[in-house]
Amino acid sequence: MTLVENVKAQVAQSARVKEALLANEKSLETIAQVAQLLIKTYKAGGKSLWAGNGGSAADAQHMAAELVNKFRLNRSGLPAMALTVDTSILTAIGNDYGYDQVFVRQIEACGCPGDVFVGISTSGSSANLVEALKACKAKGLVTVALVGGKACAMDAYDYVIHVPSEDTPRIQECQTLIGHILCDAVEQSLFGANSFL
Numbered sequence: 001m002t003l004v005e006n007v008k009a010q011v012a013q014s015a016r017v018k019e020a021l022l023a024n025e026k027s028l029e030t031i032a033q034v035a036q037l038l039i040k041t042y043k044a045g046g047k048s049l050w051a052g053n054g055g056s057a058a059d060a061q062h063m064a065a066e067l068v069n070k071f072r073l074n075r076s077g078l079p080a081m082a083l084t085v086d087t088s089i090l091t092a093i094g095n096d097y098g099y100d101q102v103f104v105r106q107i108e109a110c111g112c113p114g115d116v117f118v119g120i121s122t123s124g125s126s127a128n129l130v131e132a133l134k135a136c137k138a139k140g141l142v143t144v145a146l147v148g149g150k151a152c153a154m155d156a157y158d159y160v161i162h163v164p165s166e167d168t169p170r171i172q173e174c175q176t177l178i179g180h181i182l183c184d185a186v187e188q189s190l191f192g193a194n195s196f197l
Contacts, residue, residue: 014173020164021174027161031178034144034159035185035196041116041142042190047079049111049141051103051132052120055172057084059120059179066183075191081110103132113140121145122171124152124162133157146175 001009021027038048048067050060060082067080083106084090093105107117117136119129124147133156136143145157148171154160163174188194 010169013167014170017163017165017167017170017174018177021177024164027164030159030161031181032185032196034161035182035189037142037144037159038116038182038186039189039196041114042078042186044114046112046114046116047081048116048118049081049083049107050118050120051083051129053084053126053128055168056120056122056126056175057082059172059175060084060118062176063118063179063183066180067186071180071183071187073187073191075187078186078190083107100127100131103128104135107132107135107139107141111136111139111141115141116144117141118144118146119154119157120147120175121154122148122168122175124149124154126154129154146178148175 041048048064050064052060061084064080064082067078069077083103089106090102093102097105111117117132119132121129124145129145130153133143133154143157143159145152145154145160147154147160148163149166152160152162161178163171165171165174185196189196
């Protein structure tokens with residue numbers, strides 16, 4: 001295989017995952033439900049909290065930035081937090097309580113009833129996101145899992161959006177698409193010409 005053929009193969013693989021998502025009506029409906037949830041949360045004065053590990057941590061920061069700053073429209077900022085960015089908080093919690101608690105302690109400190117927590121995982125089995133669910137339930141947050149893979153320890157979340165792949169790069173590419181869809185729907189409904197409620 002030449003390098004150009006390799007490039008074509010990877011683009012084709014990525015397109016197939018997105019086509020599989022497009023063909024899954026249940027997943028599309030769940031994405032729309034989560035978009036409506038975020039819109040209602042922001043209309044009620046709430047916020048969203050995003051978390052993940054590795055590349056998913058970067059995705060959490062990416063989507064929080066799209067909401068706080070802007071996606072397409074020049075508009076007021078929306079309250080969103082990535083629980084992956086403060087090295088002092090992360091290392092203090094990891095050192096004192098263990099890595100499984102790095103999101104739990106932040107949810108306990110910053111989460112409010114009615115806020116939305118979005119846990120991003122390519123495997124669907126990240127222990128700190130499984131533990132985060134317990135903290136969210138205790139504080140009354142609504143939970144969204146954005147996951148890939150087959151077995152999913154995060155199926156107990158209120159909303160679960162499964163990416164139809166087990167290949168980490170392809171999952172991440174599709175999760176970015178889903179995150180952009182959510183940000184666009186929120187922005188259009190709150191500040192644009194469309195109302196999705």
